[in-house]
Each structure stands twice: as C-alpha cells, then as structure tokens.
Amino acid sequence: MAVSDRDADFLEYVTAHRGRMLRTARPLTCGDAHWAEDLVQVALTRLYVHWGKVRREDGAARYADRILVNAFLDERRRLWRKREATTERLDDAAPTPGQDPAERLTVLDALAKLPRRQHAVVVLRYFRDFDVQTTAELMGCSEGTVKSQTSRALATMRNLLHEPLDTLESLR
Structure with a gap:
C-alpha cells in the first residue's frame, strides 16, 4: 500500500516534533511518562485529522502545542471528577x-x-x-x-x- 504525500508529510512532522511534544507533556503530567505518551498520542491524532489545513498554514507546531494543552486540560477535568490519584510518577524520568x-x-x-x-x-x-x-x-x-x-x-x-x-x- 502506497503512502500518500499527506501521510508521508505527517510522518515526517511526527518524527521531527514528537520529542518536543513529550518535553511539554512530561511536566504537564508531573512526570507520569505513560500519561505524557497518551497526551501526545491524543494530540497527534487530533492533529492528523486537520493535517491538510494545518500543513498549508505553516503553524503546525503551535497548533500541536495548543491541542496538547487542551488535551491535558480536558483530561485533568475528567480526573478531577473521578478524584483518582496515581502513585506512579517519575519512574523512568x-x-x-x-x-x-x-x-x-x-x-x-x-x-x-x-x-x-x-x-x-x-x-x-x-x-x-x-x-x-x-x-x-x-x-x-x-x-x-x-x-x-x-x-x-x-x-x-x-x-x-x-x-x-x-x-x-x-x-x-
């Protein structure tokens, strides 16, 4: 199966920027590596949905950061409602x-x-x-x-x- 130009372009973006996104997500999650990975995955999934438009506007990094922060705020809201706490933090940081x-x-x-x-x-x-x-x-x-x-x-x-x-x- 051939990879479309859109997909190849997105994959290139992910390869170049995933580490930067994790460096933002890690402190947001207070060092919870698994939650940080989840936030980055949510952000990348949402970014992919809008990639055709974002890619043309040359603001993908800023847009991705905004999605990441919103994903954190949404998740934190959900966690606040559940009142769940994790004891697993900074295990591999x-x-x-x-x-x-x-x-x-x-x-x-x-x-x-x-x-x-x-x-x-x-x-x-x-x-x-x-x-x-x-x-x-x-x-x-x-x-x-x-x-x-x-x-x-x-x-x-x-x-x-x-x-x-x-x-x-x-x-x-």
Whole structure:
C-alpha cells in the first residue's frame, strides 16, 4: 500500500516534533511518562485529522502545542471528577545533571496540587520557556489571565513549598 504525500508529510512532522511534544507533556503530567505518551498520542491524532489545513498554514507546531494543552486540560477535568490519584510518577524520568531528585519531586508534588489552568501556565512559562503572549495563545485566554494565573500559581507553590521558587529554574 502506497503512502500518500499527506501521510508521508505527517510522518515526517511526527518524527521531527514528537520529542518536543513529550518535553511539554512530561511536566504537564508531573512526570507520569505513560500519561505524557497518551497526551501526545491524543494530540497527534487530533492533529492528523486537520493535517491538510494545518500543513498549508505553516503553524503546525503551535497548533500541536495548543491541542496538547487542551488535551491535558480536558483530561485533568475528567480526573478531577473521578478524584483518582496515581502513585506512579517519575519512574523512568532521570534527573538532569546538577539537579536534586528530591527537590524535583517536591516541586512536582506542589505543581500537581495546583488547579489545572494554573498548572498548565506554570508548565508553559517555566518548563517550556514560553512568553506570556505565546502562553495566552496556547491556552486560549488573554495575557492578563496568564499573568494572574502565574502569580496565583507561584504564590500557592510558595506556600506549599515553604520556600522561594528558584527551584523552578532548575526544572527547565
């Protein structure tokens, strides 16, 4: 069976960008590798459905990031309703050099306790280094909302961690 140009083009995109998408999904899921893979798979499936249009617009990466964030927010909503918690986290996520694994776990635990939109804002701003404007576009909200959600999230994390948040810098 011959692969269409559309499929070949999409496969090339996936090969080039799947790792970047996983680097976004991992902190969204607080290191849950399986959930991160699932989010990326959902995002890629949704992206494929619209690939003909997206591919022509040259905004596939931004569109894929938006789908990924929306998939996370949707899933987090569902999980919140079920009130299920997982104890499986960071099992295969090795810390980066110079990073204290205990500190990383502490920060990720605090991150997991944030409301879903604040959680997403922190991940996009501090783990992915997106600016306020890009974060607002990805989340479908105003820049002011991103700023206020970031401020609230950092204040909550400061209270949960009982210390300054220079630790976020080390998680990038």
